[in-house]
Amino acid sequence: MTAFAERLTRWQRSEGRKALPWLRTRDPFQRLVAEVMLQQTQTGTVAPYWERFVGRWPTAAALAAEDRDVVMKAWEGLGYYRRCRLLCDAAERVVTDFGGVTPSDYASLLTLPGIGDATAASLAAAITGERRAMIDGNVKRVLSRVFRIEGAVGEKAFEAEVRSRAEAELPGTEDMAAYTQGLMDLGATVCRPKAADCGRCPVALLCRSHAETPGEETALPRPKKPLAKQKLAVGIVLVRSPSDEVLLGRAPEGVWHGLWVPPMAVLPEEASENLPRRLKDLLGVMALGEELPAMRHELTHRSLTIRAWLLDVDAATFDALKAELVGFETFPVAGHPAVPVPVKRYLAVLRELG
């Protein structure tokens, strides 16, 4: 075993994170749920979601049999909602292709929707000790610092060098779980993106970045050019009935696909003043009701300025609007299906207003 793997593995066994709830189970399905939630999302955010999720659907069969909207509701607020849809697809595939037994080998895992190279390698290493290099953002950072790999994430040479180094460091099967978990623990708690805590690092003595440019471990492999952000004005109308119900429809595709949203219009920010007109046309009404405080919401490549109106209508008008808006359904404000975070905030505002 290399010095790096040896030190890292020993450190994980004594100092690594032990309190993460999914580390208490070896059940492949429950670990898979955790791995999917951990894609793009931090452990502290994931923990309560995971507890609820596997408490409710402990097996692939249970998840596969559940209504998608109900599952999405349990995912509400976690973000990247496509992961949830793919996880449901994966559960179905486990039932149909694997007889309900979640696989724990890399090749089989890779065939499941939403399971890519990093997730498959991480799961296989954790559950069976399969010798596969798990390479995620943390690993790229750690390895590029320790072995001083130059270049930017996404560049062919950088990615190839990271992979080559990651494979060269793999320990034997019996140490794979601790080693791979150690890589993740180190990246998350010590070799952080900013403010690396080299005083606590088990491999600081053999880290080239620490030796050659101490104090500059914050230097990351530069990401690619930042993508241009589109500024958009979003208008929504919370149509409320006398019995405290609202109209929501499924978001078609793109942003928030799979979630439910109120009647909505999207315009370039410069055309923001046209939102009321567009919404009135959409609803076929003369007035939009009371305007609520605007909210801002940031997505990967879009900045949203959200304006919202609260339109209180009588029962007959409510039913007429519902009939008018194809695909929209009625939900109690206090029992709505999965909605995007900003919509959830507005619904909370509604409850406070009474």
Next chain:
DNA sequence: ATCCGGTCAA
């Protein structure tokens, strides 16, 4: 306000 992070489709 900026940074961070896997998978899939185009």
Next chain:
DNA sequence: TTGACCGGAT
């Protein structure tokens, strides 16, 4: 290879 996808941390 590039762009789309979300919310929280800093």
